[in-house]
Amino acid sequence: MKLFTKVPEKSIQEYIKEEKEKEGSIFLDVRTPEEYEEGHLENSLNLPLHELKKIDTLIPDKDAHVYIYCxxxxxxxxxxxxxxxxxxxxxxxxxxIMGTDVQLVH
Structure with missing residues (x-):
């Protein structure tokens, strides 16, 4: 069964809660390294959109639950x-994450 969501259907807070409940799930921040350093979701990985072709080295498991944000x-x-x-x-x-009240780490 392919689970692929193109349009956000929930709030960021709901996705954060959902991610914590799924073992082995991953937050992926596709902003630039500079934006990431200014604040990101705790335990998220950073891979800018323009480098997405390298995703298989960062996340080799194609069945992993990946939550993407920018x-x-x-x-x-x-x-x-x-x-x-x-x-x-x-x-x-x-x-x-712009305009949300999520907790970011630096």
Whole structure:
């Protein structure tokens, strides 16, 4: 069963809770390293959209539950679609963190 979400259907807070309940799930921040350093979700991995072709070295398990986010939602949407085309089966586009009240770490 392919679970692939192109459009955020829940709030960032709901996705964060869901991610914590799924063992082995991963937050993927597709913003630039500079944006990532300014604040990111705790325990997230950073791989900018323009480097997404390297995703298989960062996340080799194509069945891993991957939750993608960026600043506004545009890059996360594109990344989720690309990862789906690359064979990743459990990709969720969380959208953007701009304007949300999520806890970020530096």
């Amino acid at each position: 600043l506004s939602g545009a890059r996360s949407k594109r990344s989720a679609a690309l990862m789906g085309h690359m064979g990743y089966t459990h990709v969720t586009d969380m959208g953007g």
